[in-house]
Amino acid sequence: MRRRLGDLALAGCLLLASFGYAVRWIDVTTFWLVALQALAPTAGLCVAVVTALAALARRRRLAAVGLAVTLVVGVVSAPAFVRSDAATPNPGDLVVLSANLRFGRADPDAVLAQVRGHRVDLLVLLEVTPATAARLDADGLDTLLPHEVGEARDGADGTLIRSRFPLTPVAAPTFPGETDLSQPAALADVDGRPLLVRAVHPFPPTPPNLNFWRSGLAGLKAWLSTQPDGIPVVLAGDFNASADHPVFRELAAGLVDAHQAVGSGWVRTWPTDSWAPAFVQIDHVLARGLHATGAGSVLLPGTDHAAVWASWSWPPG
Numbered sequence: 001m002r003r004r005l006g007d008l009a010l011a012g013c014l015l016l017a018s019f020g021y022a023v024r025w026i027d028v029t030t031f032w033l034v035a036l037q038a039l040a041p042t043a044g045l046c047v048a049v050v051t052a053l054a055a056l057a058r059r060r061r062l063a064a065v066g067l068a069v070t071l072v073v074g075v076v077s078a079p080a081f082v083r084s085d086a087a088t089p090n091p092g093d094l095v096v097l098s099a100n101l102r103f104g105r106a107d108p109d110a111v112l113a114q115v116r117g118h119r120v121d122l123l124v125l126l127e128v129t130p131a132t133a134a135r136l137d138a139d140g141l142d143t144l145l146p147h148e149v150g151e152a153r154d155g156a157d158g159t160l161i162r163s164r165f166p167l168t169p170v171a172a173p174t175f176p177g178e179t180d181l182s183q184p185a186a187l188a189d190v191d192g193r194p195l196l197v198r199a200v201h202p203f204p205p206t207p208p209n210l211n212f213w214r215s216g217l218a219g220l221k222a223w224l225s226t227q228p229d230g231i232p233v234v235l236a237g238d239f240n241a242s243a244d245h246p247v248f249r250e251l252a253a254g255l256v257d258a259h260q261a262v263g264s265g266w267v268r269t270w271p272t273d274s275w276a277p278a279f280v281q282i283d284h285v286l287a288r289g290l291h292a293t294g295a296g297s298v299l300l301p302g303t304d305h306a307a308v309w310a311s312w313s314w315p316p317g
Contacts, residue, residue, distance in 0.1 A: 010054050010062055017046035018069045024076075027246040029214050034205045038280045040244035041266055044073035080243075083263035085256055087291035093311040094190065096122045096197075096285050098236040102303035103156060104129030108136050110300045111307075115144055118309050122188065123162040124199045124236045128152045133160065149186040150199065157182060159199045159237075165190050172198060173223065183220075183237070193314065196227055200237030200284075213240060214247050221251045224288070232289030232314070238305060242280045255286040258295035258310030269297055269306040278306065285310035 020043030023036045036043075051066030097120045099111055104127060115123060123145055125133075133152035136142075145162035149169050152158040159182045161167065172185040185198040202216030203209035220235070227233055235255070241248035243257070259267045259281070268278035283305055285295065290312040297306040 007059060007062070010050060010057070010059060014047065014050045014054070014062065014066050014069070017043050017050055019043075021047060021069070021073055024244040025246070029205075029210050029247075031205065031207050031210060034210070034213075034245065037244045037246075038242055038282075040242075041077070042279050044077065047073055077266075080260050080267075081263055081265045084261060085292065086261045086263075087293050087313045089293040089311060090313060093293050093313050094122070094195070094290070095120050095309060095311045096124070096234055096236050097307060097309040098124040098126070098199075098238070098283060098285060099300060099307035100126040100201075100238045100283065100303060100305035101128050101132060101300075102305065103127050104132035104154075104158075106132070106303040107301040108132060108139060110302075111136065112139055112141060112144075114298055114300075114307060114309070115141065120145070120309070121164045121190075122197055122234070122236075123160075124197075125158075125160045125162065126199065126201045126238050127156045128158040128160050129154050130158070133158075147188075150182060150184040153182075159184055159201055161186050161197060161199055163188055163197075165195075170196065170198075173219075187231075194231045196231050196233045198223075198233070198235050200235050200239050202240055204240045217241060217247045217251050224251075229289075233287065234290070234312070235286045236284070236308075236310075238283050240282050242282055244280075252284075252286055255288050256290065256292050258285045258287070258292040258312070259297075259308070261292035262295045264295055267297055267308075269308060271304040272299055272306050273304040283308045287312055290314065 021040050024040040048070050051070050054063040054066055095118050130152045145164055147163040147167045149167045150160040166189045167186040170185040170187050183199050183201055188195045203212040205213040267281040269281045269283040272278050285308055293313050294311040297308045300307050
């Protein structure tokens with residue numbers, strides 16, 4: 001009896017973990033499903049653990065089923081761990097850093113340390129308040145990255161693009177339901193080469209905003225499709241979505257995800273202020289027309305998001 005109960009428990013855990021991973025292919029916008037999709041990598045890890053337990057307990061049939069599911073998880077996950085579509089780093093690479101400051105609570109000194117340490121050329125700040133923006137400028141950001149597009153606001157609504165290069169604002173139409181969260185765009189003159197950069201911060205996929213979340217990400221893809229092919233584009237920010245959300249994969253199709261291109265593995269950027277480890281990457285740097293040469297993430301005191309950075313090289317010619 002005890003053996004049978006153990007078998008049922010293992011089988012139930014394997015079934016739940018397999019379903020938890022399979023939801024990444026279900027394109028239905030409901031809160032519980034979107035939440036499960038964010039947990040898909042954790043579910044994939046659970047599949048491997050249950051499979052190992054079944055093998056140790058000599059439950060051969062269950063272990064065989066688990067191994068098959070584990071192989072699927074491995075095939076899907078492998079590209080994130082293998083360097084691909086990445087170029088050799090060079091001193092002149094363009095460095096982009098994005099940070100969600102959580103209502104302006106992130107430590108400004110830590111932000112500036114990352115800007116200096118990574119020699120950042122383009123900085124995207126989300127949830128940046130006027131007080132935090134003023135503090136950053138007073139401490140040296142105005143000298144490091146003097147050019148600015150966007151607006152600092154109280155709460156979660158402020159977004160700034162700061163740049164070492166001159167910036168020209170570009171029309172960035174709002175999406176359905178978007179009234180406050182700003183996602184400015186700008187054309188940067190990078191030593192005579194044009195580069196289009198857009199800050200990304202759609203609504204979170206919470207019950208009141210689920211449809212706005214989806215339409216916001218779809219709207220970004222539609223906006224991107226209207227931009228000239230000859231000008232490289234960078235999208236950076238808090239996408240409130242991971243690679244396990246179908247709507248994010250639709251947006252990212254045809255773009256280079258810097259972290260995946262350099263084989264960063266299982267990157268987790270949220271939540272970084274919880275008792276439990278961060279479990280999902282919702283902060284990204286994507287590009288079109290550039291080659292990734294490096295990428296990473298860094299913890300910032302005072303915010304629940306890790307900052308993400310990426311370096312890019314220009315195509316030859």
